[in-house]
Amino acid sequence: MKQIYLDHNATTPIHPEVLEAMLPFLRDHFGNPSSIHWAGRAVAGAIEQAREQVASLLGCRAAEIVFTSCGSEGDNLAIKGTVDALRGQGNHIITTEVEHPAVLETCRYLQERGCRVTFLPVDRRGALDLEQLESAITDQTILISVMWGNNETGNLFPLAEIGAIAARHKVCLHSDAVQAAGKLAIDVRAAGIDLLVLSGHKIGAPKGVGAVYIKNGTRLSPLLHGGHQERNRRAGTHNVASIVALGKACELAAAGLATYRQQVRRLRDRLEDGILATIPQVHLNGHPDRDLRLANTLNISFAGIEGESLLLNLDLHGIAASSGSACSSGSLDASHVLRAMGLESSLARSSVRFSLGAETTEEDIDHVLEVLPASVQRLREMSPVYKA
Numbered sequence: 140m141k142q143i144y145l146d147h148n149a150t151t152p153i154h155p156e157v158l159e160a161m162l163p164f165l166r167d168h169f170g171n172p173s174s175i176h177w178a179g180r181a182v183a184g185a186i187e188q189a190r191e192q193v194a195s196l197l198g199c200r201a202a203e204i205v206f207t208s209c210g211s212e213g214d215n216l217a218i219k220g221t222v223d224a225l226r227g228q229g230n231h232i233i234t235t236e237v238e239h240p241a242v243l244e245t246c247r248y249l250q251e252r253g254c255r256v257t258f259l260p261v262d263r264r265g266a267l268d269l270e271q272l273e274s275a276i277t278d279q280t281i282l283i284s285v286m287w288g289n290n291e292t293g294n295l296f297p298l299a300e301i302g303a304i305a306a307r308h309k310v311c312l313h314s315d316a317v318q319a320a321g322k323l324a325i326d327v328r329a330a331g332i333d334l335l336v337l338s339g340h341k342i343g344a345p346k347g348v349g350a351v352y353i354k355n356g357t358r359l360s361p362l363l364h365g366g367h368q369e370r371n372r373r374a375g376t377h378n379v380a381s382i383v384a385l386g387k388a389c390e391l392a393a394a395g396l397a398t399y400r401q402q403v404r405r406l407r408d409r410l411e412d413g414i415l416a417t418i419p420q421v422h423l424n425g426h427p428d429r430d431l432r433l434a435n436t437l438n439i440s441f442a443g444i445e446g447e448s449l450l451l452n453l454d455l456h457g458i459a460a461s462s463g464s465a466c467s468s469g470s471l472d473a474s475h476v477l478r479a480m481g482l483e484s485s486l487a488r489s490s491v492r493f494s495l496g497a498e499t500t501e502e503d504i505d506h507v508l509e510v511l512p513a514s515v516q517r518l519r520e521m522s523p524v525y526k527a
């Protein structure tokens with residue numbers, strides 16, 4: 140059976156050129172980049188090259204990039220590191236109700252320890268009210284944290300406008316760009332961002348590596364204490380091969396950005412149009428303006444059925460998709476993102492996320508469009524709650 144992978148927001152396959160780039164660092168170059176001898180020097184240069192490659196994707200300087208073990212670590216570092224460094228200045232954080240758990244749970248953790256956190260609501264489309272954001276700022280506010288692209292709906296947030304607000308009030312701005320980096324153009328300087336997080340496994344590098352952009356001059360305490368790696372901002376011997384891979388993945392993403400967006404967007408729109416045209420009682424979750432969503436993401440609720448049942452059904456046909464985020468699959472709770480958008484709980488539980496990738500083909504999409512209507516129909520016929 141043909142396998143069709145439409146869960147790229149959960150993780151992506153390693154790009155063949157990325158694998159090629161990292162292999163010598165697993166096989167031959169084993170040195171510790173902090174060592175001064177030949178074995179260390181052989182890998183230290185590769186780490187610095189990777190730093191340049193990541194910086195170039197984001198429009199910053201290499202010295203402003205710190206490597207981490209994943210996107211979640213990056214978000215923890217950005218948020219806890221700011222709160223710790225700016226302890227004397229204030230204790231209020233502004234974020235949104237639709238962040239990834241790496242941000243939400245970090246903020247809740249800090250809330251239990253005395254921080255005040257404002258979780259901004261979103262409207263039915265999943266959009267923020269920027270006036271509400273601005274009026275939430277007080278003289279105690281030390282951090283605004285808003286994601287660039289939402290992992291479940293693909294919704295994009297206007298970081299440049301938020302950057303202007305943050306600058307006006309001189310508040311530090313963090314963005315979780317794990318889903319956006321490598322999928323669309325990001326210029327951290329133009330957007331006025333102080334801290335930005337990305338993760339390797341969403342863009343063709345392996346799992347377990349990420350990076351944080353820390354604007355020159357930003358006050359940030361480290362999360363990991365120990366050695367002097369990463370200019371004292373992140374202790375721990377470098378994961379050399381994965382860092383090399385992340386650098387290569389960023390280089391490839393930067394070079395292929397326009398093609399990726401165009402190609403993936405065309406296929407995503409084909410899937411979206413096909414579903415809306417052939418299946419009754421479906422609800423698009425996310426911004427109706429497709430320009431305001433990640434080009435690869437489509438989130439749809441199929442009234443009357445459980446998203447999980449539909450996923451199992453699709454899986455029998457070799458189609459991999461997901462309901463919301465990978466880390467909460469298996470949980471029966473409706474997605475916090477869809478609930479924040481005001482979707483009633485049964486409709487939220489009937490949602491399925493399709494996230495395409497660079498290797499997705501037109502045949503893949505057509506196959507899904509062949510299988511999906513009959514699967515939905517069959518599940519609805521068995522459903523005690525569905526009314527045609």
Ligand SMILES: Cc1ncc(COP(=O)(O)O)c(C=O)c1O
Nearest residue numbers: 209210211239241290317318338
């Ligand atoms: C928006 C967002 N932030 C953070 C993360 C966490 O990244 P990582 O899996 O590298 O820890 C993810 C991964 O699902 C994500 O989608």
Ligand code: FES
Nearest residue numbers: 149464465466467
């Ligand atoms: S950690 Fe990846 S989806 Fe939650």
